[in-house]
Amino acid sequence: MHDRISLTIEDHIATVCFNRPEKMNALDMPMFAALLEAQQAIADDSTVRAVVLTATGEHFCAGLDVQGVMTDPSAIETLLSKGEPEQQWLGNYVQQVVVGWQQLKVPVIAALQGYVFGGGFQLALGADFRITHPESQLSVMEIRWGIIPDMGITMVGCSVAALDQLKLLAMTGKRISGREAQQLGLSTQLADDPVTVALELARSIVANNPDAVKAVKHLFNQYDGDNKASLAREEALQRTLLFSANQLEAVQANIQKRAPVFS
Known part of the structure; x- marks a missing residue:
C-alpha cells in the first residue's frame, strides 16, 4: 500500500485511512492509485464484512491536488483512461475510485470531518453511509476550476439527494455544513466524533449475518x-x-x- 493510504483489518472491519494531512488529504496520482489498490485488497479478502473510510488530520479530503494533477497532461489522460477488461471497472480510472466502494459487496461507512470538497465529496458519496461532523464543510467545488464533477457523482449522488440540490451545488460550488448536508439527505448521521460512531456502526453491522x-x-x-x-x-x-x-x-x-x- 502506498504511504498515501493505510489499510488495517481487524475484527472483520477494514479501515482505510487517508494519510496526507499536510495537504489536507488532497488527491494526487499516488493517492488515486492507493485507493484503487485498497479497494482491490478488500475485495480479495473474504474476512472483511464492513469498511470505514477515514483520514488523518483535520480534514477528510480537500479534493483534487490541482497543482499536482491539472498541470500534467499525462496525469489527466491516466485519470480519464479505461481499465483492462479483467478489472471490471464501471467507468474510467478516476470514476472507479468512487464507484468502486459501491461495487464492494460489503457496506462502506465514511467518517467525515473538516473539508470534504470536490473529489473528496464524491468519494464520500460512494460510501453507503456518511457519519458527518456538524461543522464540517462540504462542496462540489469543480465549477470553481471551470469543470464538472466527473468521479461518478451521477451514479452515487442521485440516489441520496434531490436532483435540483445536486445541480445547485454543482453549478455554484457552494459550501454547506454537515448539518445542512444531513437536511439535504447527503449525510446519514451527525456526530461530534465521526470516526468513533462510524466504527460503532461497522461493529453493529458485522454482528449480523x-x-x-x-x-x-x-x-x-x-x-x-x-x-x-x-x-x-x-x-x-x-x-x-x-x-x-x-x-x-x-x-x-x-x-x-x-x-x-x-x-
Missing part, C-alpha cells in the same frame, strides 16, 4: 425503478439466505439469547 448484509446492499444498489424485477430480486435473494448455515445460526443465537458466530 454477513450474507444477509451483502444481500441488502445488492438489493438496494440494483434498484432501477423496475418494480417487477425488484420484487423478483427480493425473492431470489431471500431464497439464497433461507436455511443457509449463517441464517440458521442467526435463528439459533436469537432463541438461545447469545451472540451469533457466523462463518
Whole structure:
C-alpha cells in the first residue's frame, strides 16, 4: 500500500485511512492509485464484512491536488483512461475510485470531518453511509476550476439527494455544513466524533449475518425503478439466505439469547 493510504483489518472491519494531512488529504496520482489498490485488497479478502473510510488530520479530503494533477497532461489522460477488461471497472480510472466502494459487496461507512470538497465529496458519496461532523464543510467545488464533477457523482449522488440540490451545488460550488448536508439527505448521521460512531456502526453491522448484509446492499444498489424485477430480486435473494448455515445460526443465537458466530 502506498504511504498515501493505510489499510488495517481487524475484527472483520477494514479501515482505510487517508494519510496526507499536510495537504489536507488532497488527491494526487499516488493517492488515486492507493485507493484503487485498497479497494482491490478488500475485495480479495473474504474476512472483511464492513469498511470505514477515514483520514488523518483535520480534514477528510480537500479534493483534487490541482497543482499536482491539472498541470500534467499525462496525469489527466491516466485519470480519464479505461481499465483492462479483467478489472471490471464501471467507468474510467478516476470514476472507479468512487464507484468502486459501491461495487464492494460489503457496506462502506465514511467518517467525515473538516473539508470534504470536490473529489473528496464524491468519494464520500460512494460510501453507503456518511457519519458527518456538524461543522464540517462540504462542496462540489469543480465549477470553481471551470469543470464538472466527473468521479461518478451521477451514479452515487442521485440516489441520496434531490436532483435540483445536486445541480445547485454543482453549478455554484457552494459550501454547506454537515448539518445542512444531513437536511439535504447527503449525510446519514451527525456526530461530534465521526470516526468513533462510524466504527460503532461497522461493529453493529458485522454482528449480523454477513450474507444477509451483502444481500441488502445488492438489493438496494440494483434498484432501477423496475418494480417487477425488484420484487423478483427480493425473492431470489431471500431464497439464497433461507436455511443457509449463517441464517440458521442467526435463528439459533436469537432463541438461545447469545451472540451469533457466523462463518
